Amino acid sequence: MLALDRVSKTYPNGVQALARFSAEIRQGEIIAIIGGSGCGKSTLLRAIAGLDRASSGTVTLDSEAIASPHAKIGIIFQEPRLLPWLSVADNIGFGLADLPATERREKVTRALARVGLADKAQAWPRELSGGQAQRVAIARALVPQPEVLLLDEPFSALDAFTRRDLQDHLLDLWADTRPTLILVTHDVDEAVVLSDRVLVMRPRPGRLFDQIEINLGRPRDRNSPLFENFKRSVLTSLDRSLDRNVPDRDATQGPGQAMWW
Amino acid sequence: MPSRLSRYARPMLGLLLPVALAVGWELVVWFGWSNGRLVPPPSRVFATITELARSGELVRHIAATLWRVGLGFAFGVVAGTLLGAISGYWSLARRLFDPTVQALRAIPSLAWVPLFILWLGIFETSKIALIAVGVFFPVYLGVMGAILSVDRKIVEVGRTFRLSGFAMIRRILLPAVLPAYVVSLRVGLGLGWMFVVAAELIGASEGLGYLLLDGQQLGKPAQILAAIVIFAILGKLTDWLIEVAAAPFLRWQDAFARPKGA
Numbered sequence: 339m340l341a342l343d344r345v346s347k348t349y350p351n352g353v354q355a356l357a358r359f360s361a362e363i364r365q366g367e368i369i370a371i372i373g374g375s376g377c378g379k380s381t382l383l384r385a386i387a388g389l390d391r392a393s394s395g396t397v398t399l400d401s402e403a404i405a406s407p408h409a410k411i412g413i414i415f416q417e418p419r420l421l422p423w424l425s426v427a428d429n430i431g432f433g434l435a436d437l438p439a440t441e442r443r444e445k446v447t448r449a450l451a452r453v454g455l456a457d458k459a460q461a462w463p464r465e466l467s468g469g470q471a472q473r474v475a476i477a478r479a480l481v482p483q484p485e486v487l488l489l490d491e492p493f494s495a496l497d498a499f500t501r502r503d504l505q506d507h508l509l510d511l512w513a514d515t516r517p518t519l520i521l522v523t524h525d526v527d528e529a530v531v532l533s534d535r536v537l538v539m540r541p542r543p544g545r546l547f548d549q550i551e552i553n554l555g556r557p558r559d560r561n562s563p564l565f566e567n568f569k570r571s572v573l574t575s576l577d578r579s580l581d582r583n584v585p586d587r588d589a590t591q592g593p594g595q596a597m598w599w
Numbered sequence: 600m601p602s603r604l605s606r607y608a609r610p611m612l613g614l615l616l617p618v619a620l621a622v623g624w625e626l627v628v629w630f631g632w633s634n635g636r637l638v639p640p641p642s643r644v645f646a647t648i649t650e651l652a653r654s655g656e657l658v659r660h661i662a663a664t665l666w667r668v669g670l671g672f673a674f675g676v677v678a679g680t681l682l683g684a685i686s687g688y689w690s691l692a693r694r695l696f697d698p699t700v701q702a703l704r705a706i707p708s709l710a711w712v713p714l715f716i717l718w719l720g721i722f723e724t725s726k727i728a729l730i731a732v733g734v735f736f737p738v739y740l741g742v743m744g745a746i747l748s749v750d751r752k753i754v755e756v757g758r759t760f761r762l763s764g765f766a767m768i769r770r771i772l773l774p775a776v777l778p779a780y781v782v783s784l785r786v787g788l789g790l791g792w793m794f795v796v797a798a799e800l801i802g803a804s805e806g807l808g809y810l811l812l813d814g815q816q817l818g819k820p821a822q823i824l825a826a827i828v829i830f831a832i833l834g835k836l837t838d839w840l841i842e843v844a845a846a847p848f849l850r851w852q853d854a855f856a857r858p859k860g861a
Contacts, residue, residue, distance in 0.1 A: 406761075407758055407759050415752070421771070421774070423775075423777075423848075424851075432760060435766075462851045463851075464852075
């Protein structure tokens with residue numbers, strides 16, 4: 339289980355990006371984090387990844403505190419961030435340097451086939467399309483079999499078709515080892531299609547505003563009325579989170595904060 | 600079809616102008632419109648080169664110059680790379696060294712000549728030191744600048760895979776700075792060739808720079824031009840060697856003009 343306990347982040351310039359964010363995330367759960375710009379969702383993700391240290395509060399994975407990048411936590415960024423000097427295969431195997439060469443090659447070959455890029459093994463990253471590059475990035479993050487995979491708006495730079503394709507693909511890959519997925523997005527459709535639970539954050543300072551369980555089976559039909567219902571409730575919550583006249587309603591934030599007015 | 604044509608036609612295009620000029624001048628002298636005494640025609644320059652080659656003098660001069668450039672380049676590259684890497688990687692070192700290095704860089708390098716001769720004597724050491732100084736600055740700047748401009752996002756990928764220290768340098772920083780490093784090596788080599796001439800003009804009994812000076816003092820323009828042509832050939836050749844040696848490591852580059860062999 340991944341536990342976030344009153345995680346706060348204040349940048350050196352005095353901006354408070356994140357205030358007392360608490361949540362508990364079960365192993366294998368898919369979480370979508372959504373919120374207006376500046377609500378600290380990327381800050382939160384970077385704190386979980388151990389790339390930035392929280393100013394206060396703790397991130398613990400299976401009772402182990404996370405303060406720096408951890409082998410059990412992988413991350414996929416908005417851009418693929420492939421290393422341009424490595425072939426596609428070597429990019430996927432980048433996190434497996436400790437394994438013997440044969441085992442590494444085997445895993446990379448399997449991962450390449452799994453993301454449908456077996457024929458691109460020896461290609462350079464510059465030869466890939468945006469969608470293909472992001473699939474390589476997903477494979478690179480998944481191949482060391484992390485328990486938690488963080489995704490920072492991973493599909494936002496792609497066109498609508500490619501995005502849908504990759505969303506389905508991600509779920510497919512997730513089913514293999516069922517890691518915990520934490521996905522930051524600003525696409526309501528994406529949040530409802532992928533996640534078990536949507537966390538809505540509100541900005542200035544970034545904090546948890548609302549949680550919505552998505553009780554839908556998989557695979558999900560994007561056109562079903564039930565799907566539309568969930569989308570509408572996420573949208574409503576998102577609208578309310580941006581409305582200054584609506585007080586914080588999540589009492590788990592700790593005493594005092596809900597009554598700030 | 601067009602690729603086959605351009606494969607041969609494109610280098611030829613670059614040769615068109617110099618060949619036309621050479622042939623033109625040759626004809627001008629041939630027809631007696633100019634006596635070609637101060638600007639000897641290509642045939643006479645070529646004759647001078649073969650004559651020098653036959654007497655074995657040419658090899659001696661080329662060897663002396665190549666030795667100086669090679670040694671000076673090696674020292675300059677090693678010092679520039681080390682100090683550049685330290686200043687790029689470690690910001691305390693940059694604050695400590697860089698202002699001094701930049702101030703030294705502002706000194707025209709030829710200004711060192713009298714001092715080097717006083718300190719190191721008139722023979723090889725002072726020449727090699729001068730060349731090394733010329734090579735040092737572009738390499739230092741190139742390495743430091745390249746390290747400072749490595750994409751933070753790529754470094755972050757290294758961090759998420761828990762690379763640090765040596766592994767981060769080897770697997771992320773080194774490959775990332777390689778293209779800029781090769782460019783700085785080529786700039787450094789160009790300066791090395793420039794400074795070897797300066798060093799040899801100051802006082803030498805052999806070397807291509809000596810051939811230049813000797814040609815001037817004895818009024819042999821063909822010998823000066825011969826030395827210049829050989830400088831051009833050697834400069835181009837050594838530059839090409841760096842390019843060819845680096846090409847296999849830079850095949851990944853996604854650039855407007857890809858290096859040869861990609």
